[in-house]
Amino acid sequence: xxxxxxxxxxxxxxxxxxxxxxxxxxxxxxxxxxxxxxxxxxxxxxxxxxxxxxxxxxxxxxxxxxxxxxxxxxxxxxxxxxxxxxxxxxxxxxxxxxxxxxxxxxxxxxxxxxxxxxxxxxxxxxxxxxxxxxxxxxxxxxxxxxxxxxxxxxxxxxxxxxxxxxxxxxxxxxxxxxxxxxxxxxxxxxxxxxxxxxxx
Amino acid sequence: xxxxxxxxxxxxxxxxxxxxxxxxxxxxxxxxxxxxxxxxxxxxxxxxxxxxxxxxxxxxxxxxxxxxxxxxxxxxxxxxxxxxxxxxxxxxxxxxxxxx
Numbered sequence: 001x002x003x004x005x006x007x008x009x010x011x012x013x014x015x016x017x018x019x020x021x022x023x024x025x026x027x028x029x030x031x032x033x034x035x036x037x038x039x040x041x042x043x044x045x046x047x048x049x050x051x052x053x054x055x056x057x058x059x060x061x062x063x064x065x066x067x068x069x070x071x072x073x074x075x076x077x078x079x080x081x082x083x084x085x086x087x088x089x090x091x092x093x094x095x096x097x098x099x100x101x102x103x104x105x106x107x108x109x110x111x112x113x114x115x116x117x118x119x120x121x122x123x124x125x126x127x128x129x130x131x132x133x134x135x136x137x138x139x140x141x142x143x144x145x146x147x148x149x150x151x152x153x154x155x156x157x158x159x160x161x162x163x164x165x166x167x168x169x170x171x172x173x174x175x176x177x178x179x180x181x182x183x184x185x186x187x188x189x190x191x192x193x194x195x196x197x198x199x200x
Numbered sequence: 201x202x203x204x205x206x207x208x209x210x211x212x213x214x215x216x217x218x219x220x221x222x223x224x225x226x227x228x229x230x231x232x233x234x235x236x237x238x239x240x241x242x243x244x245x246x247x248x249x250x251x252x253x254x255x256x257x258x259x260x261x262x263x264x265x266x267x268x269x270x271x272x273x274x275x276x277x278x279x280x281x282x283x284x285x286x287x288x289x290x291x292x293x294x295x296x297x298x299x300x
Contacts, residue, residue: 004235005238012242012245013249015247016246016250028247032245035237035244036206037209039238040210041212042233043213043234044214044215047214048216049217051218067288070280070283070284071281074276074281075274076273079269079273081276085268104238111248111249115248115249115251116258119255120266123262123265124270128270131271131274145285146289151277153277188210189203192202
C-alpha cells in the first residue's frame with residue numbers, strides 16, 4: 001500500500017506537470033470535496049466495524065483517554081512551536097500537527113488551501129510515521145510503555161500497532177488501539193478547525 | 201460548515217459499520233473502494249503539486265521543515281503522555297488487584 005500511495009502521488013505530479021487540462025483546474029476543489037466525503041464515510045464504517053469502542057474504553061477505565069488527549073495536545077503544541085522556528089503561521093503549523101501522522105487525510109484536506117501546505121503536511125506526517133516506526137521500541141524500553149504510543153499518533157490503530165504490541169504488551173496494545181481510533185476521529189475535525197483560526 | 205459535514209459523515213459511517221453487520225464479502229469490497237478513493241485523492245493532490253512548479257523546486261526546504269515539525273510533534277507528544285502515565289498506571293494496577 002505504501003508503494004501504491006507514493007506511486008499515486010508521483011503519477012499525479014507528473015500529470016499535473018506535463019498535461020493536466022486547464023479547464024479541469026477549477027473543478028479540482030469539488031473533486032477533492034466529493035472524494036474526501038466518500039473516504040470519510042469509509043473511515044467511519046471502519047471505526048464502527050471495530051465493535052463498540054465505548055465498551056472497550058469502559059473496561060480499561062476512562063483514564064486511558066488521557067493518552068490520546070495528551071498526544072493531541074503535544075502534537076499540535078509541538079508543531080506550533082516548530083512553526084516559530086521555521087516561520088510558519090500558527091494555524092498552518094497547528095493544522096499540520098493535527099494530522100497526527102495520518103498523512104493522506106491531513107495532506108488532502110490542506111491541499112485545498114494551497115498545494116504547498118498540502119505537500120508540507122504530507123511530508124511532515126510521512127516523516128512522523130517513519131520516526132515512529134524507528135523510535136517506538138526504543139521509547140518502550142527506555143521511557144515507558146504508554147509513552148511508546150505517543151509517536152504513532154493516529155497510526156496507533158493500524159500501521160504502527162504491530163510494533164507497539166511487540167515492544168510492549170497486550171493491555172498497552174489495547175490502549176494503543178483506542179488512542180488510534182480517538183485520534184483518527186479527531187483529524188477530519190481538528191485540521192480544518194485549527195486552519196480556520198488563522199482568519200481571526 | 202465543512203467540519204459539521206465531515207462529522208456527520210463520520211458518524212453516519214460509524215453507525216453503518218456498527219449496526220450494519222457487514223459480512224466478509226462486503227467488507228472486502230468496502231476496503232477496495234476505500235483504497236481506490238484514497239489513491240484517487242492522492243493522485244489529485246499530486247496533480248495540484250505538479251501544477252505549481254515552484255513547489256518541486258523547493259522540495260529540499262519543505263523536507264527540512266517537515267522534519268522539524270514531525271520531531272517537535274513527537275517529542276511534545278511523548279512528554280505529554282509522560283505527564284499522565286503515572287496516573288493511568290496506578291489506576292490499572294488497582295484494577296488488576298481488584299481482579300484478583
